[in-house]
Amino acid sequence: MNHLSSIHRGVNEPRPPGAWQTLFMVLAMILAAVALWGAVAASRRVFRLEERVKALEQPKPYPLGEQMGYLQRYVEKLYFAGQAQNWELADFYAHEVGETAEDIMSAKVVDEGVEVSKLMTTMLPPAEQGVQEAVQARDPALFQTRYEALVDTCNACHQEAKHGFMKITIPERPSVTNQSFAPERGTGGGS
Secondary structure, three states, rough: OOOHHHHHHHOOOOOOHHHHHHHHHHHHHHHHHHHHHHHHHHHHHHHHHHHHHHHOOHHHHOOOHHHHHHHHHHHHHHHHHHHHHHHHHHHHHHHHHHHHHHHHHHHEEEOOOOHHHHHHHHHHHHHHHHHHHHHHHHHHHHHHHEEEEHHHHHHHHHHHHOOOOOOOOOOOOOOOOOOOOOOOOOOOOOO
């Protein structure tokens, strides 16, 4: 009976943990800590990604100064092409002026409380069209008159936009010195 009572006693009494049980408990705690650390790290990565997405979703300011710089450059090149009576090149730059202006007008730019796109839409198209008509007519005198009207329109628009300090003039010499404005023989040239 002694033997039975020892068996019976072993069932009811808690046994002290063995080496394997201790090892498994330690491993379980390590795995739990690693899983928790991984979850925290993943949560941080998700947070950073969400912040990046938010930043990408923010509208970027329209590069008005850059676009106006392109417009000014094309207007200048248009002038020298017209002066050289290179009507093919003048036509090209007249279209570049139109496309760049259209980009600005369709962007609905408001800068310092001024509706720049709306202002350009009301002021620029007639002057731009006048220059294009002069180019199509291949008329140097008409081109000069219409070009001057375009420059005046740019300056009037700058006044309305509270940027009157930005005054455009008839160019005296090309700022781009590595481009010829002369027409090729037999193409796009004089009248």
